[in-house]
Amino acid sequence: SFLMTVGNNFDECIVKFGNSDSFNNEDFDHPGQSVTQHCKSYVFHLNDTNKTKLRIIDTPGFGDTRGLRQDDANMQHILEYINELTHLNAVCFLLKPNASRINSFFIACLTQLLDLLGPNARQNIVFCFTNARSTFYTPGDTAPLLKSMLQSFSFGDIPFIKQNTFCFDNESFRYLVARQNSIEFNDQDYSEYENSWSKSVTESNHFLSFVCRELKSHVIKDESQSIKQTQLQISCMIRPMLETMRNIFQNLIAWKMDTSNGSIELNPIVLHRSAAVCYTCPRPIIQL
Numbered sequence: 658s659f660l661m662t663v664g665n666n667f668d669e670c671i672v673k674f675g676n677s678d679s680f681n682n683e684d685f686d687h688p689g690q691s692v693t694q695h696c697k698s699y700v701f702h703l704n705d706t707n708k709t710k711l712r713i714i715d716t717p718g719f720g721d722t723r724g725l726r727q728d729d730a731n732m733q734h735i736l737e738y739i740n741e742l743t744h745l746n747a748v749c750f751l752l753k754p755n756a757s758r759i760n761s762f763f764i765a766c767l768t769q770l771l772d773l774l775g776p777n778a779r780q781n782i783v784f785c786f787t788n789a790r791s792t793f794y795t796p797g798d799t800a801p802l803l804k805s806m807l808q809s810f811s812f813g814d815i816p817f818i819k820q821n822t823f824c825f826d827n828e829s830f831r832y833l834v835a836r837q838n839s840i841e842f843n844d845q846d847y848s849e850y851e852n853s854w855s856k857s858v859t860e861s862n863h864f865l866s867f868v869c870r871e872l873k874s875h876v877i878k879d880e881s882q883s884i885k886q887t888q889l890q891i892s893c894m895i896r897p898m899l900e901t902m903r904n905i906f907q908n909l910i911a912w913k914m915d916t917s918n919g920s921i922e923l924n925p926i927v928l929h930r931s932a933a934v935c936y937t938c939p940r941p942i943i944q945l
Contacts, residue, residue: 658672659671672831694717698713700712701713703865718751719762720760720763725762728766733892736769736770737892739773740773744874744875744877745781746869749784750763750785754789754797754800756798756802781872781875782815782821783823784796785825785864787827800817803817826856828853832850
């Protein structure tokens with residue numbers, strides 16, 4: 658969903674498309690915060706002779722208005738998600754083409770990703786610029802900032818050239834969604850959005866061709882000896898170890914209080930999607 662203003666008085670109208678996210682993975686109610694709450698995969702079947710499947714992983718963004726702590730939490734979640742994959746064909750950074758400065762967390766994000774994936778992943782980095790019609794489908798003012806940043810922080814070997822840079826605009830899709838919501842447009846609007854659609858489709862096809870044919874897959878497990886991956890493995894072990902220790906102590910207390918030799922057994926349930934516990938809601942108290 659997104660907000661549009663219509664009419665002479667700029668009346669606000671919420672435009673919706675599709676079903677709401679049943680797992681609350683997207684939050685449009687808090688501007689400035691990352692819309693995507695958790696990493697989520699989307700699989701597309703490409704119409705080619707090899708019946709290729711393209712998996713795009715949507716991740717939380719950086720520069721969250723909740724502060725650096727939230728950015729760090731999002732980044733940790735992304736790294737843990739990536740660490741479970743076998744390979745990546747491309748790492749795409751989505752940027753706006755008219756930025757006056759680059760968020761400082763972008764540098765930290767890039768550094769942590771390369772720490773995990775290793776230096777060979779630098780050739781798999783792709784830059785995508787959204788809302789690019791206003792800059793004539795070019796990186797615009799962001800280009801010199803990005804070049805300077807890559808040079809200043811020893812990322813000069815990361816290519817930032819026409820071949821791995823793509824510029825899109827989703828305004829034509831928003832136009833089609835708005836039409837489905839009975840919002841009226843004139844013929845000039847139709848012509849402009851049709852041209853925007855054609856340019857974005859062409860650029861999208863170039864992007865798919867580059868990722869599927871020209872980029873070599875980066876095998877993540879080959880970099881399994883990296884310090885960052887070791888840190889992630891240790892971090893993932895903390896929760897199971899604490900749960901095991903707590904269960905041992907509970908069994909000791911139960912054994913001292915009762916001679917029936919009863920014990921508490923842990924039965925973990927594998928969750929295939931991200932889940933969260935709300936600590937503000939009252940929960941039933943169970944007395945042992």
